[in-house]
Amino acid sequence: MKDWLFCCPVCKGQLKGDTVAKCQSGHCFDVARQGHINLLMSNAKGKRHGDDSAMVQARSRFLDKGYYAPLRDKVKEILGTGLTILDSGCGEGYYSSLLAEGNVLCGIDISKDAVKSAARRLPSSQFAVASVGEIPLPDNSVDCVVCIFAPESEEFKRVLKQKGRLITVEPMEKHLFELKQAVYDKPYLNPAVKTEKEGYVFKSGCEVKYTVTLDCNEDIEALFMMTPYYYKTGKTDQDKLKSLEKLEVGLEFFVAEYEKSPMAD
Ligand SMILES: C[S@@+](CC[C@H](N)C(=O)[O-])C[C@H]1O[C@@H](n2cnc3c(N)ncnc32)[C@H](O)[C@@H]1O
Ligand SMILES: [Zn+2]
Numbered sequence: 001m002k003d004w005l006f007c008c009p010v011c012k013g014q015l016k017g018d019t020v021a022k023c024q025s026g027h028c029f030d031v032a033r034q035g036h037i038n039l040l041m042s043n044a045k046g047k048r049h050g051d052d053s054a055m056v057q058a059r060s061r062f063l064d065k066g067y068y069a070p071l072r073d074k075v076k077e078i079l080g081t082g083l084t085i086l087d088s089g090c091g092e093g094y095y096s097s098l099l100a101e102g103n104v105l106c107g108i109d110i111s112k113d114a115v116k117s118a119a120r121r122l123p124s125s126q127f128a129v130a131s132v133g134e135i136p137l138p139d140n141s142v143d144c145v146v147c148i149f150a151p152e153s154e155e156f157k158r159v160l161k162q163k164g165r166l167i168t169v170e171p172m173e174k175h176l177f178e179l180k181q182a183v184y185d186k187p188y189l190n191p192a193v194k195t196e197k198e199g200y201v202f203k204s205g206c207e208v209k210y211t212v213t214l215d216c217n218e219d220i221e222a223l224f225m226m227t228p229y230y231y232k233t234g235k236t237d238q239d240k241l242k243s244l245e246k247l248e249v250g251l252e253f254f255v256a257e258y259e260k261s262p263m264a265d
Helices: 053-063 069-079 094-099 112-121 155-159 177-183 217-226 235-243
Strands: 003-007 014-016 020-022 028-030 084-088 104-109 126-129 142-148 160-171 200-214 247-260
Touching: 003 104, 003 126, 014 020, 053 094, 053 112, 053 217, 069 094, 069 142, 069 160, 069 200, 069 247, 084 094, 094 104, 094 112, 094 142, 104 112, 112 126, 142 155, 155 160, 177 217, 177 235, 177 247, 200 217, 217 235
Parallel strands: 084 104, 084 142, 104 126, 142 160
Antiparallel strands: 003 014, 020 028, 160 247, 200 247
16 A cells, blocks of 8 residues: 655645545545645635646646756756655656656645646656645655745745755746847846745755757747746737747756755754
8 A cells, every 4th residue: 555755634644545545534635547646625626726737738848858958957966866855846747757766756736737747757756736835744754845946935844854955946137038038128137046045054056057049939939838927928928929930048047955954943
């Protein structure tokens, strides 16, 4: 019988079971065909959360072409092996699939469609639909939380073991600037990345910067759909991309590594 890393969102008991994940108090969660479980509490279950299926598919299509592979490799190098890790806001599992090699990985995301794809991609890891605001993991249970372009949470400190690490990836100031130039009359720079976090000691930071050439409209549109600007941009500006067939765009990521401060427990 499968032992889940995840705990029951109602009573925090350990979950066990192959087709139904059940805690000792009898709370049950169906295991989906793809192998994941939905641990969002019932009042939040019905609503659509996070990225929808079109966004998930666009991101999968784009990422699988390898444009972000140097970033994924760098995160893996900093992460290492022999660890129990949480990929928080794992999306459709593009990063999880490499990070899981030599590690025990679980992933959560609030988007059902994203988790479905991640579970399909990585049957040997555990995935749950859940919010970072209420992570269904016991206290002090993971060596590392990885958070790539996803929301952060106070919960990270609770689920991290003593001296556990948090690895984050954030866009730097000029990340995707040429894409923004193609859409907006006055593109803004992203805010500068900050490396102080309460309850953590900053250990290392690494800039990953390179340029990619997107040579079809599908990739340009997919990249734009992956960004937070997509839904904030009016139709007129969105349409500016429709006729673009080629774009050289700079990618600038900051990978930061923090250690949970001894004072945070
Ligand atoms: C920009 S995507 C990044 C996904 C993935 N880490 C990647 O880089 O491909 C942000 C992800 O955070 C998820 N997300 C947003 N709010 C969340 C929340 N409150 N709890 C869990 N996941 C959330 C979204 O559904 C989405 O998959
Ligand atoms: Zn329970």
